[in-house]
Amino acid sequence: xxxxxxxxxxxxxxxxxxxxxxxxxxxxxxxxxxxxxxxxxxxxxxxxxxxxxxxxxxxxxxxxxxxxxxxxxxxxxxxxxx
Numbered sequence: 001x002x003x004x005x006x007x008x009x010x011x012x013x014x015x016x017x018x019x020x021x022x023x024x025x026x027x028x029x030x031x032x033x034x035x036x037x038x039x040x041x042x043x044x045x046x047x048x049x050x051x052x053x054x055x056x057x058x059x060x061x062x063x064x065x066x067x068x069x070x071x072x073x074x075x076x077x078x079x080x081x082x
Contacts, residue, residue: 014068034066
């Protein structure tokens with residue numbers, strides 16, 4: 001079968017959670033992308049930020065996404081774009 005290498009964790013302490021810091025260190029992540037998608041928090045930038053997030057794009061490296069509230073969607077594909 002195909003392995004995507006997708007891993008998930010649940011951290012209760014937000015960005016400052018000690019387990020998040022440990023995971024980042026163990027996996028060698030230099031940065032963590034924290035996104036806020038709340039319309040009240042983003043104000044006029046909400047539509048632009050949401051559109052940017054939904055635009056299809058690819059990364060050649062592992063990445064960590066931290067969702068502090070709400071949910072997210074990621075379309076993960078294999079090397080053959082399936």
